[in-house]
Amino acid sequence: MSAKSxxxxxxxxxxxxxxxxxxxxxxxxxxxxxxxYESHGLIPKAARTLGDYRVYKESEVHALRFIRRAxxxxxxxxxxxxxxxxxxxxxxxxAEVKRLATRHITELDAKIEELRSMRAALADLALNCxxxxxPECPILDDLSRLPPVE
Amino acid sequence: MSAKSxxxxxxxxxxxxxxxxxxxxxxxxxxxxxxxYESHGLIPKAARTLGDYRVYKESEVHALRFIRRAxxxxxxxxxxxxxxxxxxxxxxxxAEVKRLATRHITELDAKIEELRSMRAALADLALNCxxxxxPECPILDDLSRLPPVE
DNA sequence: CTTGACCTTCCTACAGTGGCAAGGTTCATC
DNA sequence: GATGAACCTTGCCACTGTAGGAAGGTCAAG
Numbered sequence: 001m002s003a004k005s006x007x008x009x010x011x012x013x014x015x016x017x018x019x020x021x022x023x024x025x026x027x028x029x030x031x032x033x034x035x036x037y038e039s040h041g042l043i044p045k046a047a048r049t050l051g052d053y054r055v056y057k058e059s060e061v062h063a064l065r066f067i068r069r070a071x072x073x074x075x076x077x078x079x080x081x082x083x084x085x086x087x088x089x090x091x092x093x094x095a096e097v098k099r100l101a102t103r104h105i106t107e108l109d110a111k112i113e114e115l116r117s118m119r120a121a122l123a124d125l126a127l128n129c130x131x132x133x134x135p136e137c138p139i140l141d142d143l144s145r146l147p148p149v150e
Numbered sequence: 151m152s153a154k155s156x157x158x159x160x161x162x163x164x165x166x167x168x169x170x171x172x173x174x175x176x177x178x179x180x181x182x183x184x185x186x187y188e189s190h191g192l193i194p195k196a197a198r199t200l201g202d203y204r205v206y207k208e209s210e211v212h213a214l215r216f217i218r219r220a221x222x223x224x225x226x227x228x229x230x231x232x233x234x235x236x237x238x239x240x241x242x243x244x245a246e247v248k249r250l251a252t253r254h255i256t257e258l259d260a261k262i263e264e265l266r267s268m269r270a271a272l273a274d275l276a277l278n279c280x281x282x283x284x285p286e287c288p289i290l291d292d293l294s295r296l297p298p299v300e
Numbered sequence: 301c302t303t304g305a306c307c308t309t310c311c312t313a314c315a316g317t318g319g320c321a322a323g324g325t326t327c328a329t330c
Numbered sequence: 331g332a333t334g335a336a337c338c339t340t341g342c343c344a345c346t347g348t349a350g351g352a353a354g355g356t357c358a359a360g
Contacts, residue, residue: 019307032350052308054307069292069293093283101272105276129247131244131249143220170337186317202324226316
């Protein structure tokens with residue numbers, strides 16, 4: 001739209017506000033992902049300068065850090081939505097948070113188990129594979145075997 | 151295109167050929183995924199009837215089963231591409247197969263470790279959460295904590 | 301006023317899987 | 331030979347999460 005040449009961001013900086021780049025730096029969430037989270041409603045739409053640049057308050061940067069940490073624990077964006085609203089709700093019951101966390105732990109356990117059984121099956125096959133220049137290979141044999149009669 | 155009313159699929163069936171639906175049934179790969187794999191070059195383009203229906207030979211169904219089993223072991227489409235060409239190559243060296251498998255095992259181990267450390271961190275937090283109707287919650291406290299000085 | 305860093309939006313891609321829609325084909329049955 | 335059910339076709343959208351690039355606008359400083 002219409003351009004504007006006021007030193008807005010500089011002024012913003014004076015007031016403790018962040019551009020998307022600086023918010024990214026201090027939160028550890030890339031500008032790319034910040035926009036992504038915004039477009040998916042995980043965080044509210046950021047305020048804009050007249051030049052249409054996003055500006056963030058300290059509290060919003062704080063939320064970004066929260067998201068980053070939650071992602072580090074493997075929470076999905078949906079789960080993080082829930083965590084964020086509990087976080088912002090001073091009247092939450094910690095039981096709700098715990099329920100979300102416990103459910104996530106169960107999911108993690110399921111994934112771990114799945115990967116472990118894959119790993120075990122494959123390690124077993126690899127163990128029996130000569131791994132030389134001959135073509136015979138129990139790994140390929142297994143992959144091409146007919147599934148057991150179910 | 152131009153229509154055709156010959157009982158082609160019926161004739162094909164007599165010859166041991168499969169429509170995509172029947173190939174899906176016996177291979178355990180959905181029609182959707184069969185088309186997906188074809189469009190991504192994992193399997194060659196299927197032959198077509200005059201009515202433009204895909205037809206599969208027994209050997210192609212066999213390859214689909216191979217893919218399904220490989221996916222069950224967590225191989226990516228790319229890795230499966232490699233496995234398939236080794237499978238089809240009678241002069242392969244089993245060492246190559248083993249290398250692919252070993253690399254995949256390493257990847258699985260890394261993922262398992264990642265999930266396990268998430269799980270451990272979260273379980274720890276959950277342990278200290280009262281899980282009652284009060285708002286205090288060490289889980290949220292941890293998520294909103296500033297990262298340790300790096 | 302120019303320059304370079306930074307910002308904007310929009311599109312692409314990856315890996316997989318699933319769903320729906322609008323339309324064509326096959327084939328058995330009236 | 332028309333009808334209808336079952337199946338097929340392509341194409342687009344959704345989900346989850348991350349990343350890259352292009353084309354262009356903005357800002358601050360020299």
